[in-house]
Amino acid sequence: MEKPSPMLEFQGPADRTRRWTGLAQGLPNLKQEEWKYVPIDALLAHVYPQSDSLLPLNQRPRPENLPQGIRYLSVSEALAEKIPGILKALNHLQVAHFDGMATLFLPAINSEATVLWIPASDVPHPDIALLPSIKQPNQTADALLVLVQAGAHINLILPKEAQSSGFSFIYVGLEDSANVSLHRDLSGSDAAFVMSHLEVLLANAAQFKLAQYLQGGSAQRHAVQAHLCGPQSVASMASLQFAKPGDQLHSWVNMVHQSPHAESHQNIRQLALNSGMSSFTGKIHVALDAQKTQAYQHSAAMVLEEGGRTYHRPVLEIYADDVKCTHGATTGSLDEQALFYLQARGIPKPAAKRLLIDAFIEDCLQAFHPDLQAALRSEIAKSLQ
Amino acid sequence: MLEIKNLHASIDGKPILKGVNLRINAGEVHAIMGPNGSGKSTLASIIAGNEAYEITQGDILFEGNSLFDLQPHQRAAAGVFLAFQYPVEIPGVSMMNFMKTAINEIRAQNGLQPMEAAAFLKLVREKQALVELDAKLANRSVNQGFSGGEKKRNEVFQMAMLNPTLAVLDETDSGLDIDALRIVAQGVNALRNPNNAFLVITHYQRLLDYIVPDVVHVLANGKIIKTGNKDLALELEAKGYDWILETTQA
Numbered sequence A: 001m002e003k004p005s006p007m008l009e010f011q012g013p014a015d016r017t018r019r020w021t022g023l024a025q026g027l028p029n030l031k032q033e034e035w036k037y038v039p040i041d042a043l044l045a046h047v048y049p050q051s052d053s054l055l056p057l058n059q060r061p062r063p064e065n066l067p068q069g070i071r072y073l074s075v076s077e078a079l080a081e082k083i084p085g086i087l088k089a090l091n092h093l094q095v096a097h098f099d100g101m102a103t104l105f106l107p108a109i110n111s112e113a114t115v116l117w118i119p120a121s122d123v124p125h126p127d128i129a130l131l132p133s134i135k136q137p138n139q140t141a142d143a144l145l146v147l148v149q150a151g152a153h154i155n156l157i158l159p160k161e162a163q164s165s166g167f168s169f170i171y172v173g174l175e176d177s178a179n180v181s182l183h184r185d186l187s188g189s190d191a192a193f194v195m196s197h198l199e200v201l202l203a204n205a206a207q208f209k210l211a212q213y214l215q216g217g218s219a220q221r222h223a224v225q226a227h228l229c230g231p232q233s234v235a236s237m238a239s240l241q242f243a244k245p246g247d248q249l250h251s252w253v254n255m256v257h258q259s260p261h262a263e264s265h266q267n268i269r270q271l272a273l274n275s276g277m278s279s280f281t282g283k284i285h286v287a288l289d290a291q292k293t294q295a296y297q298h299s300a301a302m303v304l305e306e307g308g309r310t311y312h313r314p315v316l317e318i319y320a321d322d323v324k325c326t327h328g329a330t331t332g333s334l335d336e337q338a339l340f341y342l343q344a345r346g347i348p349k350p351a352a353k354r355l356l357i358d359a360f361i362e363d364c365l366q367a368f369h370p371d372l373q374a375a376l377r378s379e380i381a382k383s384l385q
Numbered sequence B: 001m002l003e004i005k006n007l008h009a010s011i012d013g014k015p016i017l018k019g020v021n022l023r024i025n026a027g028e029v030h031a032i033m034g035p036n037g038s039g040k041s042t043l044a045s046i047i048a049g050n051e052a053y054e055i056t057q058g059d060i061l062f063e064g065n066s067l068f069d070l071q072p073h074q075r076a077a078a079g080v081f082l083a084f085q086y087p088v089e090i091p092g093v094s095m096m097n098f099m100k101t102a103i104n105e106i107r108a109q110n111g112l113q114p115m116e117a118a119a120f121l122k123l124v125r126e127k128q129a130l131v132e133l134d135a136k137l138a139n140r141s142v143n144q145g146f147s148g149g150e151k152k153r154n155e156v157f158q159m160a161m162l163n164p165t166l167a168v169l170d171e172t173d174s175g176l177d178i179d180a181l182r183i184v185a186q187g188v189n190a191l192r193n194p195n196n197a198f199l200v201i202t203h204y205q206r207l208l209d210y211i212v213p214d215v216v217h218v219l220a221n222g223k224i225i226k227t228g229n230k231d232l233a234l235e236l237e238a239k240g241y242d243w244i245l246e247t248t249q250a
């Protein structure tokens, strides 16, 4: 039998074939996206063929021009300096329940992650764009712990170039009234499996906003888990998923309401072209004493070509009795009558389609950082030509 | 300007138009009346280029060329306009963006540069005033949350914006009160000139008191069964469709 190639060579169009082999071995697919039922060993053996045990994490390179006061260090340095928030982060990672691959990397994350420390400040910090991680041949994943002090306010941007192939883990810990927006372009390269886990911990009145764009590559799977641990904390996510022919995009979200009076929002838009698939699993978990929770989930999908597939799976686990939780999902195709109406006013069919698609995703696009928004608009326009 | 020759059309194999002949010259206003289900909207949709219908026979010439060679957007650029019986709601597409795109796409097809923003806004204000359309509707999504009357007025507004050579109005009067009817008619009459033409489809004679037609046709069961002047509309109103069906069958 042919010897599997190492991670770094695991790229390029040939990966598509490899992916299908992987699916045959029990990797997540549409019917069993629930990651916890997937034999992870099979996945690991496939994605990291030479690893008997876990390999070292990568260190993310330091962003350029780090603003005043923001620090970039290793976990051991953070521990030695008793950086506020580091123990809380490591402790959370010990006790939190993860689904999927995050579990496997936990020991390594504890010792080898990169720490980005954001101090309190009266005015918002300048935006930070994170850099791509450079993987060494035998590295399997990278991890970043973002520790945000009380009252700090910052935008973090992960451009397309900053995505890693393989697995990446991001933890964001927000102290009281901290305010973080994370904007990420998860456009896949030709790398086969792109997976990530984002773990968020919110203290009192903290606000976390996520805007993510999934597209391309071949198989992508991104998990987000936010713990609303303080009253008046708010977590919101916008996920825009554009499955092109042959793509498989999965996003998985869990909003965990542990404290009363917290709020969460999930706003998802999925587009699928011929033979593209996109799925969304969105959970809302409301603990017994998380009264007065407000949780909202809306997922809308548009199948643009025959053979495209989209899935929504809302999961509500509500143990408190005085809560407001709403969820809704819609799937449709382009409205033929609307198309004709636009055409009858002089707008050619392709432009008319664009107008309808733009209208469909606009609400979700608005959640993105202006720079990223502009890039996404032109990227989507190009893909729809 | 418009010549419909022996037009047969069907949907899902069911014949709806069974040999329609009609000739409209520049400067004329024609009215088509007829009972529900007689094929009036079908005819209007086919002129605008709706592909849901299958043309089994005949042709439609517009300024000498077959409309069937043109896609819907090309027909609009050539000067054909349809005011829809049921205007479509398009969530998320603002009226302003829609109109600007429409005008500039039509201009592009006719080899013109996009309209200047200031000129566009001026045109919008002028035409809104003409049909007394509430300016705040312009900030809404196309037809979304519009009342029945507002939707109809919005059709006339769009017609005024695009200034077509041939405008087909499909029951633009239905569901309107007298005031709204007057406003719609005012919009149409303001656009009338010797170089354009109107095909006004209506179920009631009422509208024709305001938009006085040169020719009135009665469409029944997929065919034009009678053609006359504006008195035909009055007669029809007085005697009902049964009368005409009986007299023409005889």
Ligand SMILES: Nc1ncnc2c1ncn2[C@@H]1O[C@H](COP(=O)(O)OP(=O)(O)O)[C@@H](O)[C@H]1O
Residues within 6 Å of the ligand: B011, B012, B016, B034, B035, B036, B037, B038, B039, B040, B041, B042, B043, B052
């Ligand atoms: N999309 C369609 N699918 C099936 N039947 C249709 C469709 N459109 C029109 N028809 C049928 O064609 C006939 C004519 O309809 P229409 O042109 O709307 O009449 P009118 O506008 O004169 O009331 C009716 O019997 C109607 O049921």
Ligand SMILES: [Mg+2]
Residues within 6 Å of the ligand: B040, B041, B042, B085, B170, B171
């Ligand atoms: Mg009709």
